[in-house]
Amino acid sequence: MSKIFDKLSSIIPSLRAELKELKTQYGDQVVDHVTVDQIVGGMRGIRSLVCDTSEVDPNYGLIIRGHKLEELGDKLPEEIFWLMLTNEFPSKEELSDLQQDIKSRSKVPHYIWKILDQFEEKDDHHPMVMLDTAILAMERESKFRRAYDAGAKKDDYWKYVLEDVLDIIANVGEIAAWIYRKKYQKGPRLSPNPSFDWAQDYARMLGFNHDEFDQLMRLYMVLHCDHESGNVSAHTSHLVASALSDPYYAISAGLNGLAGPLHGLANQECLAWVIGIYEKFNGVPTKEQLHQEATETLAAGRVIPGYGHAVLRVVDPRFKMFKEFGHKYCADDPIFQIVALTFDTVPDILKQIQKIKDPWPNVDAASGALLYHYGLTEFQYYTVLFSVSRVLGMGAQMVLARALGMPIERPKSVTTKWLFEAGKKAKGQ
Numbered sequence: 001m002s003k004i005f006d007k008l009s010s011i012i013p014s015l016r017a018e019l020k021e022l023k024t025q026y027g028d029q030v031v032d033h034v035t036v037d038q039i040v041g042g043m044r045g046i047r048s049l050v051c052d053t054s055e056v057d058p059n060y061g062l063i064i065r066g067h068k069l070e071e072l073g074d075k076l077p078e079e080i081f082w083l084m085l086t087n088e089f090p091s092k093e094e095l096s097d098l099q100q101d102i103k104s105r106s107k108v109p110h111y112i113w114k115i116l117d118q119f120e121e122k123d124d125h126h127p128m129v130m131l132d133t134a135i136l137a138m139e140r141e142s143k144f145r146r147a148y149d150a151g152a153k154k155d156d157y158w159k160y161v162l163e164d165v166l167d168i169i170a171n172v173g174e175i176a177a178w179i180y181r182k183k184y185q186k187g188p189r190l191s192p193n194p195s196f197d198w199a200q201d202y203a204r205m206l207g208f209n210h211d212e213f214d215q216l217m218r219l220y221m222v223l224h225c226d227h228e229s230g231n232v233s234a235h236t237s238h239l240v241a242s243a244l245s246d247p248y249y250a251i252s253a254g255l256n257g258l259a260g261p262l263h264g265l266a267n268q269e270c271l272a273w274v275i276g277i278y279e280k281f282n283g284v285p286t287k288e289q290l291h292q293e294a295t296e297t298l299a300a301g302r303v304i305p306g307y308g309h310a311v312l313r314v315v316d317p318r319f320k321m322f323k324e325f326g327h328k329y330c331a332d333d334p335i336f337q338i339v340a341l342t343f344d345t346v347p348d349i350l351k352q353i354q355k356i357k358d359p360w361p362n363v364d365a366a367s368g369a370l371l372y373h374y375g376l377t378e379f380q381y382y383t384v385l386f387s388v389s390r391v392l393g394m395g396a397q398m399v400l401a402r403a404l405g406m407p408i409e410r411p412k413s414v415t416t417k418w419l420f421e422a423g424k425k426a427k428g429q
């Protein structure tokens with residue numbers, strides 16, 4: 001067993017004791033209240049989930065285990081995975097041990113290639129369908145399910161969940177890379193290289209051989225890996241795993257949520273919007289022209305993709321970090337220039353629309369332009385990249401939830417009639 005298992009074995013007893021103390025001391029205390037608007041408004045802001053891997057501060061953005069993103073920009077995704085699980089950065093030896101462990105699990109089952117072969121090249125299956133199908137089909141490898149069926153003790157569930165999560169992490173890059181190469185006819189499948197780090201290996205298996213692109217992939221994988229647990233993908237995978245469905249079911253389910261245009265698919269939509277502008281103006285438009293475009297998009301009843309957020313109320317720090325990368329490496333690229341111009345134009349327009357709570361760019365507003373710059377121009381594929389990264393966060397959250405024996409989720413629903421009555425009563429009518 002690798003060091004991450006030992007490390008977690010040593011800290012899980014204190015996490016369990018902490019949860020027990022919380023329940024004993026404060027279990028019956030009221031810590032939040034809920035309005036009718038929240039109940040009919042997508043449960044926005046209701047505090048009803050526990051997530052220790054990361055938090056999203058509305059006035060800053062993503063904070064991973066107490067660390068702001070600026071501190072994490074030069075870390076490897078493997079280090080962040082360890083951090084999310086243990087609340088500490090790995091030592092050099094621990095990092096290398098984790099990387100070895102992941103490498104040792106790299107073996108995509110042969111039937112996955114056959115299943116992916118069933119998707120015709122150039123057909124209209126979205127690459128997210130291919131990825132989710134592949135992950136779901138690998139469920140027959142689940143060590144958690146096998147251990148559960150054999151009567152594993154509840155206290156040990158997390159170990160088997162971690163086994164599955166590490167197996168998925170080890171293989172998702174190779175699968176995702178093949179989806180890209182097959183769907184977009186980029187040539188034969190490329191094999192993993194044991195001397196590469198995880199993000200670099202994925203970049204190279206996609207077929208890009210560029211140090212800057214490796215660097216972008218590392219940053220991309222760090223910035224997309226987690227966003228606390230209320231977002232659609234994390235919450236979905238957490239919910240499904242709470243039924244003790246194994247990580248293959250749960251991660252595939254979470255990624256199906258990521259495939260929605262209001263969530264992970266926004267990066268694809270965002271770049272499509274930017275490219276549309278580039279093509280229409282045959283280059284970078286003026287600020288006035290861009291203003292007109294944004295106004296027309298809104299008038300057509302569409303959202304400006306990459307702008308707004310359910311929690312954030314400031315510029316997403318992930319956007320800022322991608323923008324900095326762009327300024328450093330592709331400042332002359334017209335697509336990146338449109339992204340930068342959009343940032344100078346769109347927030348002021350969105351601020352005029354009262355119902356919009358966050359006029360600022362989110363992570364999806366900049367990432368696509370950078371990928372495009374290095375030649376990854378098939379923007380339908382971008383949510384797959386997001387997915388590869390999000391496996392880390394969903395996986396870490398799942399391991400901790402099982403370690404803490406979190407129960408099956410089952411919130412109470414109410415009828416509209418009940419809400420009317422409860423509202424009247426609260427108003428004293």
Ligand code: CMX
Pocket residue numbers: 044231261262263264266298302303304305306307308309310311355356357358362363364
């Ligand atoms: N353009 C136009 N209208 C927008 C908008 C945008 N960028 N952002 C919000 N609005 C609208 C909403 O559609 C909503 O309109 P209705 O009441 O008519 O339905 C209204 O403003 C209020 O929305 P909100 O409370 O500010 O935001 P929500 O929490 O409801 O939604 C989000 C958040 C991200 C879905 C929304 O801002 C949006 O659709 N943005 C564009 C898509 C996008 O970039 N998604 C990626 C988010 C990051 C991620 O999760 O991956």
